[in-house]
Amino acid sequence: MTDFRPMRRIRQLLNDEEAKKILANGTHGVLAVSGDDDYPYAVPLSYVYANGSLYFHSAVQGHKVDALRRNPKASFCVVERDEIRPAEYTTYFRSVIAFGHVTILESDEEKMAALRQIGERYHPGHPADAQHEAEKRLSRVLVLRMEIDHLTGKQAIELVNKAAHAL
Ligand SMILES: Cc1cc2nc3c(=O)[nH]c(=O)nc-3n(C[C@H](O)[C@H](O)[C@H](O)COP(=O)(O)OP(=O)(O)OC[C@H]3O[C@@H](n4cnc5c(N)ncnc54)[C@H](O)[C@@H]3O)c2cc1C
DSSP, X not given: OOOOOOOSSGGGEEOHHHHHHHHHHOSOEEEEEXXXXXXXXXXXXXXXXXXXXXXXXXXXXXXXXXXXXXXXXEEEEEEEEEEEEGGGTEEEEEXXXXXXXXXXXXXXHHHHHXXXXXXXXXSTTXXXXXXXXXXXHTTTOEEEEEEEEEEEEEEOHHHHHHHHXXX
């Protein structure tokens, strides 16, 4: 079991609920895997956060999938806010990083359920369309599930101070 390291600037740590909310609201993030020749490979992806896991769809081949087949450990970063404050030489940010294990889903039933959820996430309120799309794509895509082992959220110190002043 990995001993995930604590955040040095602990005041900036978001609580679990806020971190999960960022995952739920995000529309893309960057998946980091152990890529070719030990180069880390960080690749942007759409996703859905459901049942406490992250789901992605992917082509059946490629750098990302080869890397995950060799080593299923990955991390996924989502940036919710990046508000540049030029005069302060900083950014008011909020972001999350999830560490976990990625599984390539085998069963059509699980794949369909995840594809429907991805469809519903990006085209909400059209379940019949999402179902149709999922059926069309089922045999042509891989569906990846990342089970989260460790999740942290962090915000800029200025946002921490602002929230404290608002109390
Ligand atoms: C906002 C966003 C959302 C996306 N959503 C999805 C998604 O849900 N599913 C999905 O499969 N793909 C998505 N993509 C595309 C994704 O980033 C990859 O291009 C794609 O998954 C192919 O990855 P691969 O490792 O199989 O590519 P390969 O073609 O095998 O990669 C070979 C090389 O191409 C380069 N490369 C690959 N992708 C990129 C990239 N995005 N930018 C720059 N160089 C690149 C890298 O040098 C890599 O080593 C999304 C991209 C963006 C920006």
